[in-house]
Each structure stands twice: as structure tokens, then as C-alpha cells.
Amino acid sequence: MVPLWLHVLGVLSLVSGVLAAGWIGWDETHRSQPMWVMNIVWPVAALFGTVLVLWGYLKFGRSAIGSATKSRRRTPDTPFPVMVGKGALHCGAGCTLGDIVAESLATFFPGVALWFGWRSLFDEKMFAVWILDYLLAFLLGVAFQYFTIRPMRGLSVRDGLIEALKADTLSLTAWQVGMYGFMAFAQFGVFRPVLGVSLTADSVEFWFMMQLAMIAGFLTSYPVNWWLLKAGIKERM
Numbered sequence: 001m002v003p004l005w006l007h008v009l010g011v012l013s014l015v016s017g018v019l020a021a022g023w024i025g026w027d028e029t030h031r032s033q034p035m036w037v038m039n040i041v042w043p044v045a046a047l048f049g050t051v052l053v054l055w056g057y058l059k060f061g062r063s064a065i066g067s068a069t070k071s072r073r074r075t076p077d078t079p080f081p082v083m084v085g086k087g088a089l090h091c092g093a094g095c096t097l098g099d100i101v102a103e104s105l106a107t108f109f110p111g112v113a114l115w116f117g118w119r120s121l122f123d124e125k126m127f128a129v130w131i132l133d134y135l136l137a138f139l140l141g142v143a144f145q146y147f148t149i150r151p152m153r154g155l156s157v158r159d160g161l162i163e164a165l166k167a168d169t170l171s172l173t174a175w176q177v178g179m180y181g182f183m184a185f186a187q188f189g190v191f192r193p194v195l196g197v198s199l200t201a202d203s204v205e206f207w208f209m210m211q212l213a214m215i216a217g218f219l220t221s222y223p224v225n226w227w228l229l230k231a232g233i234k235e236r237m
Helices: 006-026 038-067 080-110 111-115 125-153 157-195 204-230
Strands: none
Touching: 006 038, 006 125, 006 204, 038 080, 038 204, 080 111, 080 125, 080 157, 111 125, 125 157, 157 204
């Protein structure tokens, strides 16, 4: 049985994420980001990062709008570790949206999981949904990268897609590894053996664990994004 304190903590965390995302989205209506895709990235990232992402937005996102020109390029005084964090969140926004869509589809239309190996390849429905998670996150992540890299580098559609694939494949995979690893630990290491319940997408606890899993994904993708930015494969923001 899930203890009451954990349920309440989950509710508070989810509400804080929604409020932070809503406030950032509202703020961006009159403080639009120079790079339009970041108008999506910041509020989506706040869904899991809550007050931490809100702080990052106020410190390194919103403040840059008031002090910088409308250039697509970063301000020269942005610390490199912050650029790496923004790059990781850029990737994580695609992962987050993909995971939300995939988990919702599998909840409302359980047959979707059968298409990805549930009961044929996997006894665990969660593993099949992870495949759908990855595919949707990959598509959204590459799209986010495309709309960042192509205008910044003045590339053709074909070259923009190639560069977006190069920039996002490793980053997204590293993010999903962290996210999957945490969710597996939560499901098979805590909730089932200790609490005697399974994490399902129709519960508060599942989405609370997903918030924590996304933070784990940020941590595992951060060093990959560091290398991608240093190598010039990914754009600095």
C-alpha cells in the first residue's frame, strides 16, 4: 500500500510542476524567446523540474530576453555549464512530451502496447511501452533539434535533418537510459517488493516517479551534451 505521505508528496510535486509550467508559458507570451522552440522547452521541462527549472528560466532564460538582442545566438556571458544544461533540457522536452503521449496512449488504448511486443516479446507491459516512448521521444527530439539547427546554420532541409539526427541521437538515448533505469528501480525495487503495488499511468505515484526519472535522465544526458557542445555537433544556447 502506498503511504499517505508519499501520495501527498506526489500530488504537491505534480501541482508545482503544472503551476511552474503554466507561469513560464504565460510569461513567454510577452517575453518570447529569441529561439522560438525554447518557448516550448522551458514550460515542458518545468513539468518535471518544477521550481528548479523555474529558477533556471528566471536566471538564465528570461533574463537573457531582456538583456540580449533578438539574435538567435547566445549571449557571450552565458557560462558553458549552463549552455550544457539548456542543451540537455532541449533534448529532455522532446523526451517528456513523447513519454506523456506514449503512456497516455497505452493507458487509454491498451492494445497499442501489443504492437510493441507486450505478451509476445515482453511479459511486462512497461517494457513494450518503453519502445513507443523512445520512438515518439526520438521523433519529437529530432524535430526540436531541426528547428534549432537549421535556422542557426542556414542549412537545407536535408542537411538540417542530418545534423539534427547527429545532435540528438546520443543525447536522447542517454536521457532515456537514465529515465528507464530509474523507473525500473522504482517499479521492481521499491513499489512492487516493498509497497506491494505496481506503478501504473493512472496513478499519481507513477507520474511523480516519472518526474524523478526525468531528473535522472537529465543527469545521464548532461555529460553527453557537454561532449556534443564541445565537439560542435550541437548548437550552444
